[in-house]
Amino acid sequence: MNEIKTDICVIGGGSGGLSLASGAVQMGAKVVLIEGGKMGGDCLNTGCVPSKAMIAAAKQAYMMGQGGPLGIAAVAPKIDFAAVKDHVRKTIATIEPNDSVERFEALGCIVLQDYARFISPTQVQAGATVVTARRFVIATGSSPFVPPIPGLDEVEVLTNENIFDLRAAPEHLIIIGGGPIGLEMAQAHHRLGVRVTVVEAATAFGRDDPELAQIVLDKMRGEGIEILEETAAERVSKTDTGLIVHTAKGDIAGSHLLMAVGRKVQLDGLDLEKGGVEYDRRGIKVSAGLRSVTNKRVYAAGDAAGGLQFTHVAGYHAGVIIRPMLFGLPAKARDTHIPHVTYTDPELAHVGLTEAEARKEFGGNVQVLRWQFDENDRAIAMGSTTGMIKVMVVRGRPVGASITGPQAGELIGLWAMAIANRLKMTAIANTVLPYPTLSEVSKRAAGAYFTPKLFESGTVKRVVGLVQRYLP
Secondary structure: OEEEEEEEEEEOOOHHHHHHHHHHHHOOOOEEEEOOOOOOHHHHHOOHHHHHHHHHHHHHHHHOOOOHHHOOOOOOOOOOHHHHHHHHHHHHHHHHHHHOHHHHHHHOOEEEOOOEEEEEOOEEEEOOEEEEEEEEEEOOOEEEOOOOOOOHHHOOOEOOOOHHHOOOOOOEEEEEOOOHHHHHHHHHHHHOOOEEEEEOOOOOOOOOOHHHHHHHHHHHHHHOOEEEOOOOEEEEEEOOOOEEEEEOOEEEEEOEEEEOOOEEEOOOOOOOOOOOOOEEOOEEOEOOOOEEOOOOOEEEOHHHHOOOOOHHHHHHHHHHHHHHHHHOOOOOOOOOOOOEEEOOOOEEEEEEOOHHHHHHHHHHHEEEEEEEHHHOHHHHHHOOOOOEEEEEEEOOEEEEEEEEEOOHHHHHHHHHHHHHOOOOHHHHHOOOOOOOOOOHHHHHHHHHHHHHHHHOOHHHHHHHHHHHHHOO
């Protein structure tokens, strides 16, 4: 049995674990990184990267038939589904070296390629190696949740972990789950020539602003994607040609089934009880500083911390955890400034409070600003005017923003910065943006906040009148 003593032991080679390991080792800490699966975790191998590569290919195919309004004759794309998956693989391979064992060993980390389990509050074992550490970080991520629907054991169930391995296009893909993953994959597959039906037990985009979500759903339905809401999958049965999803509203026959109803935190096999680490189905029970409430040597980052499940949250957690671990400084994680994006077309992005949440918290003090993309000159020139921005303002400060439209995921960054730094609306209104750009929708929304104060105020008009009367 090999033994290693180190300052920090990071369990999990995904976004949070890699960010923390690279930062800590470059600042002088001794770091052991343990990963039993693929380096880069879900995001690189089966999540963010492959899905966005596939979405890019699907958009290219779709746009070939949308040039008519711009004077470009529409043509039917010739889609090679296997070649699309080659593009997905190439994208992963291009990014892969940044997350590789070789890179982290070159930085100075000891990398153990095995699964870790606690054997005491101060030790974990990975294969034939026992690691004793002053601090541990659990960053094991999450995996697709497959609900216990009767009959699922009789059919092949696809998840984000294996759908990118398909080399032939499904004839009819049924997706159970109308959240971000399900709807992204629905539109991407449909644009690549696949018939798609989404089955959602509640409301599609149920966690997003309903006004903006409806814009995206209308666009997707307009493309020919069938989205069934308030329709629960009661059971599944196998057929000679595929499967049937049985619902109270009728049966849906398809060739393939994708499960996209959510994710579960990956803590199996860690033997957390032996490490004195308390947890539940949501994740490790941690303080505001992401520290285990029962073993002060242990921190959790990303999905394992039981909060928002986004890659960028895991990276943010790494920055929070490094402060107390390396410098003994206090730090707390918060989520009020964390943005999220669904990469449909149009994209749907949000940061802070939704309109409903803001009204619940602040009541009548909330002012809601709106601006449509069809009033943005760049969007008009592009022929891409579907969408709008909503900003929730309380006492001169934005507390939330929702955007659906072209490049919404890029545009939300301005509002994420404003909310993170508690900037006032004047900071947005005073910013000079290049013309013509899509980012002007943000400035126009900010301008709408000041319009009543400047152009509809009797006091302002009286002051201007007096100044003009006596100004030399």
